[in-house]
Amino acid sequence: xxxxxxxxxxxCSTGIGYETAVYLKKQGYRVIATARKTAxxxxxxxxxxxxxxxxxRDLQSIKDVINKLDKIDVLFNNAGYGQPGAIEDIxxxxxxxxxxxxxxxxxxxxRQVIPIMRKQGYGKIIQHxxxxxxxxxxxxxxxxxxxxxxxxxxxTLRLELLGSGISVSLLxxxxxxxxxxxxxxxxxxxxxxxxxxxxxxxxxxxxxxEKSDVPFTLQSIDVAxxxxxxxxxxxxxxxYYITKATYLLGFLKRILSTSMLDKILQKI
Numbered sequence: 001x002x003x004x005x006x007x008x009x010x011x012c013s014t015g016i017g018y019e020t021a022v023y024l025k026k027q028g029y030r031v032i033a034t035a036r037k038t039a040x041x042x043x044x045x046x047x048x049x050x051x052x053x054x055x056x057r058d059l060q061s062i063k064d065v066i067n068k069l070d071k072i073d074v075l076f077n078n079a080g081y082g083q084p085g086a087i088e089d090i091x092x093x094x095x096x097x098x099x100x101x102x103x104x105x106x107x108x109x110x111r112q113v114i115p116i117m118r119k120q121g122y123g124k125i126i127q128h129x130x131x132x133x134x135x136x137x138x139x140x141x142x143x144x145x146x147x148x149x150x151x152x153x154x155x156t157l158r159l160e161l162l163g164s165g166i167s168v169s170l171l172x173x174x175x176x177x178x179x180x181x182x183x184x185x186x187x188x189x190x191x192x193x194x195x196x197x198x199x200x201x202x203x204x205x206x207x208x209x210e211k212s213d214v215p216f217t218l219q220s221i222d223v224a225x226x227x228x229x230x231x232x233x234x235x236x237x238x239x240y241y242i243t244k245a246t247y248l249l250g251f252l253k254r255i256l257s258t259s260m261l262d263k264i265l266q267k268i
Contacts, residue, residue, distance in 0.1 A: 002027055002028035002029050003028050003029065005030065005073045006029075006032065006069065006070075006072055006073045007029050007032065007075075007076060008032045008034070008065075008072050008075050008113070009021050009024075009033055009034065009076045009078055010034050010056055010076070010077055010079035011034075011056075011078040011080065012040070012049075014040075014178065014179040015176075015178030015179050015220050016078055016128070016176060016224070017079065019221050019223070019224050020076065020078065020220075020223060020224040020227050021033040022224075023221060023228070024224065024227070025048070027228065032049075032051075032065070032072075033049040033050070033051045033052075034052050034053070034065060034079075035051070035053070036054065036055035036058075036079075038053065052064075056106065057100050057101060057104075059108055062108055062109055063112060066113065066116065069116075071120060072113055072116050072117065072120075073120075074125075074126065074230075074231055075110065075113045075124070076128070077109055077126065077127050077128055080106070081098075081102070081183050082140065082142075082143040082180060082183070082184045082187070083097070083142040083143060083184070083187045084139055084142075084143070084185075084187060084188050084192075084206070085142065085187075085188060085191065085192045085203075086138070086141070086197065086198075086199050087141040089193065089197050089199065090141060090192075091191065094187075094192075097191075098145075098146050099145075102143070102146035102147070102149075102150065103150060103153070106150060107153060114161075114166070117165075118164060120165075122165040123166045123167075124166070124167050125157075125166065126169050126171060126227060126230055127150055127153075127154045128171050128173065129147050129150045129151055129172050129173070130147045130172060131173065131174040131243070131245055131249055131250070132147050133147035133151045133170070133172060134172055134249060134253055135252075135253050135261070136265065139202065139206075150170075151170065154168055155170075167235070169236045169237060169240060170240070171223065171226060171240050172240065172242065172250065173223055173243065174217075174218070174241075174242060174243030174249075175217040175243060176217065176218050176219065176220055176222065176243065177217055177218070177220060178220050185206070188203055188206065189207070218242065223242055226240050226242055252264060
C-alpha cells in the first residue's frame with residue numbers, strides 16, 4: 001500500500017520539490033514535505049501535508065524533523081539553488097554558501113537518515129544532481145562544482161551501502177521549468193560585482209532575459225514521475241537521466257575528447 005510508504009522531501013517551497021510532493025501525495029504516499037521558510041511550511045500545511053521547517057544548513061532543524069518520524073522509506077534530497085557567475089567573480093563567501101546548501105546540507109540529511117534505514121533494513125536515497133554534474137558550462141562554476149561533489153559523494157556512498165538494503169540513485173536533471181532561473185538571477189544581483197566585472201555585458205544580458213531558450217526543456221512534474229519510478233522499482237538504477245539534453249551531453253562526454261567537448265560547450 002502506497003500510504004505505508006513514507007517519503008521525506010527537502011526543498012518543497014516551489015518547483016521540482018513542490019510538484020513532486022503534490023504528485024506523490026495524490027498517488028497516496030505519505031509525504032513529509034519540508035521547506036526553510038515559515039510561510040512555505042504554512043502553505044504546505046494548508047494543502048494537507050505533514051510539513052516541517054527544515055533548512056539543510058541548520059543541523060538542528062534536520063535532526064528535529066527526522067526525530068519526528070517513525071520511519072523513512074524514501075529520502076529525496078532536492079533542496080538546492082544555483083549561484084551563477086564567472087569563476088573569477090565568485091567570492092569565497094558565495095562559493096561557501098553554494099556548498100553549504102547543495103553539498104554539506106545534502107550530506108548531513110543523508111547522514112542522519114542512514115541510521116534509520118539501516119535499522120529498518122531497507123530504504124531508498126535519491127540525490128538530486130544535474131546534467132551539470134556530468135559536464136560544465138561557463139558562468140556556472142559554483143553550481144557545477146557543487147553538483148560534481150554530489151556525484152562523488154553519491155557514487156562512494158552507493159558502494160559503501162551495498163548489501164545493506166539501501167539503494168542510492170542520482171537524478172541528472174537537465175533544463176526544467178521552475179523558479180530555479182529566477183532565483184539564480186537574484187543570486188547574480190546579490191553576490192556578483194557586475195559593474196566591475198569583465199563580463200558585465202553578459203550578466204546584464206542574462207538579467208534582462210525573460211525566459212530560457214534552452215531546448216529540450218521539461219516540466220517539474222516530469223521529475224516527479226522519475227522519483228515515483230524509483231520508489232516502485234525493486235532495484236533502482238544508480239543514475240537516471242532526465243531531459244534529452246542530459247542524454248545528449250552525457251553521450252558526448254563519453255565519446256569526445258575534452259578539447260572537442262569544450263568546443264561544443266563553449267557555444268552553449
